[in-house]
Amino acid sequence: xxxxxxxxxxxxxxxxxxxxxxxxxxxxIAAASLDxxxxxxxxxxxxxxxxxxxxxxxxxxxxxxxxxADMQRLxxxxxxxxxxxxxxxxxxxxxxxxxxxxxxxxxxxxxxxxFGNWRASHAPRAVFAAEEEMSYxxxxxxxxxxxxxxxxxxxxxxxxxxxxxxxxxxxxGFRRTDTEAIGLTRPFTNFFSVETHEVAFRQYDGAMxxxxxxxxxxxxxxxxxxxxxxxxxxxxxxxxxxxxxxARGDExxxxxxxxxxxxDPGETPEETAHREAREEAGLSLSKLxxxxxxxxxxxxxxxxxxxxxGEADLPDDVTGVAGLxxxxxxxxxxxxxxxxxxxxxxxxxxxxxxxxxxxxWLARSRDRLRAVA
Numbered sequence: 001x002x003x004x005x006x007x008x009x010x011x012x013x014x015x016x017x018x019x020x021x022x023x024x025x026x027x028x029i030a031a032a033s034l035d036x037x038x039x040x041x042x043x044x045x046x047x048x049x050x051x052x053x054x055x056x057x058x059x060x061x062x063x064x065x066x067x068x069a070d071m072q073r074l075x076x077x078x079x080x081x082x083x084x085x086x087x088x089x090x091x092x093x094x095x096x097x098x099x100x101x102x103x104x105x106x107x108x109x110x111x112x113x114x115f116g117n118w119r120a121s122h123a124p125r126a127v128f129a130a131e132e133e134m135s136y137x138x139x140x141x142x143x144x145x146x147x148x149x150x151x152x153x154x155x156x157x158x159x160x161x162x163x164x165x166x167x168x169x170x171x172x173g174f175r176r177t178d179t180e181a182i183g184l185t186r187p188f189t190n191f192f193s194v195e196t197h198e199v200a201f202r203q204y205d206g207a208m209x210x211x212x213x214x215x216x217x218x219x220x221x222x223x224x225x226x227x228x229x230x231x232x233x234x235x236x237x238x239x240x241x242x243x244x245x246x247a248r249g250d251e252x253x254x255x256x257x258x259x260x261x262x263x264d265p266g267e268t269p270e271e272t273a274h275r276e277a278r279e280e281a282g283l284s285l286s287k288l289x290x291x292x293x294x295x296x297x298x299x300x301x302x303x304x305x306x307x308x309x310g311e312a313d314l315p316d317d318v319t320g321v322a323g324l325x326x327x328x329x330x331x332x333x334x335x336x337x338x339x340x341x342x343x344x345x346x347x348x349x350x351x352x353x354x355x356x357x358x359x360x361w362l363a364r365s366r367d368r369l370r371a372v373a
Contacts, residue, residue: 001067004074005032005088005097007039007060008048011115012123016063018130019077020070021137024063032062032088032095040109042102046122046266048113049102059115062090062097074100077133079142079149124163125265128156132193135186151191154220157265158302161221167293178202182211186218193218219296219303220262223272226291226307226358227259227283229314230373233338235362236314237355238280240323240331245351256334256344257352258307259283269293269306277310280322281333285310289369291361296353307354309362311369338366 010016017024038056039048050058066074081100088095132152133145140148183198195216200208227236239256246253261276263269270288277283291307314335323329336344344350345359362369 001065002071003095003097004063004066004083005034005060005086005099006063007034007037007050007058007099008113008115009046009118009123009126011061012119012126015123015127015130016061018127018134019073021073021134022070028064030062030064030090030092032060032090032097034058034060034086034088034099037086039113039115041111041113043108043110046118046126049107049109050099051107051109060088060099062088062095073134073137076137076142076145077130079146122266125153125156125160128159129153132156132186135184136189148189151193151220153265154262155193155218155302157263158219158221158304161263161304165293172204174202180208187215215300217301217303219301221269221304221306222260222262222296223269223276223306224258224260224308224354224358225273225277225285225288225310226355226362227277227281227285227310227312227314228338228362228369229312230366230369232314233366233370234314234335235338235341235359236281236283236312236318236333236335237341238331238333240329252351255352256350257355258358260354263306270308273306273308273310277312279324280329280331281318282320282322283310283312283318285312287311289361289365291358305354307358307361309358309365311373338362 006016010019013024035057036052036054037050037058038053039058040051042049078100080103082103083098084101086097086099088097129152132155133149136145178201180200182200185196186193187196188194195218196213197216198211198213200211203209237256238259239254242253242255245255259276259280261272261279263272273288274285277285287310289309291309292305294305296303296305316335319333319335321330321332323331341359342363345356350356350359
């Protein structure tokens with residue numbers, strides 16, 4: 001049996017119990033601190049690293065009686081960290097333990113990491129992510145998990161978003177409490193994931209249904225923005241290769257569409273819209289107007305759309321080719337008058353649902369936007 005000192009996110013007991021795959025009793029844990037070290041926020045991450053800092057003290061949690069099975073699960077979850085011996089201080093005196101320290105000799109940090117702030121703002125997302133991550137224990141190695149982790153966290157962020165806001169009208173009054181989760185498997189996971197849910201749900205006669213099995217494409221929340229210049233009365237659209245039409249056998253797999261991108265962990269949909277406008281078209285949006293918040297295809301996908309019209313300055317020379325090389329993006333932008341946009345919608349040339357929805361909203365709101373431009 002081993003004794004471990006946790007100074008970061010695993011101080012959060014709901015997260016620790018998911019990683020261990022078991023409950024943790026009060027007798028197994030104790031408050032502890034480590035002198036000469038500081039828990040510092042890792043750059044571009046929501047978890048810390050333990051760094052030697054003279055005069056500092058890292059607060060943490062001591063877990064006693066750690067079994068070999070526990071250690072295997074922890075090593076899988078921690079990935080790029082390795083165990084090292086440490087001498088911590090507890091209410092009952094000094095204690096020898098081990099802690100997970102970063103494999104990098106000089107990781108890039110961004111100042112002190114605060115457990116209370118993390119628990120208030122990031123813990124629910126971390127718990128959802130850990131539930132998926134630990135479902136792969138025994139199936140893949142830690143290196144593969146690290147490759148999948150960014151998209152796992154994006155899916156976890158979408159779950160948190162679903163809990164925080166839902167304006168949908170449900171005349172039946174049925175809610176999630178009117179379902180019974182029976183089983184969940186993931187027959188395929190890479191960049192995206194396919195989940196098989198076995199679930200029973202309340203029927204309109206009041207009885208619960210028999211268990212049904214449904215495959216779901218587990219995607220992210222997305223922000224979609226149609227840039228509009230009310231002074232020039234024109235929009236900017238982008239074109240890029242799309243695997244969906246390609247896989248369907250479409251002879252035109254390059255799609256004309258609004259700017260779009262996934263809502264990353266810690267971002268609001270509005271922040272995503274502004275970021276994607278910069279990345280995909282080099283645009284600065286002056287104002288966002290909410291068009292819709294809706295599911296893309298609720299019968300088979302978790303993907304959720306936050307659709308906007310964004311006011312922007314769109315001179316003749318604003319178009320070009322953009323995108324992130326890291327995401328294999330090759331995106332070309334075009335300018336179209338409002339009248340031409342509506343011709344495309346009415347003639348079914350606009351084959352992208354969010355574009356059609358944003359265009360119809362713009363048709364209804366155009367006079368108001370132009371009047372104050």
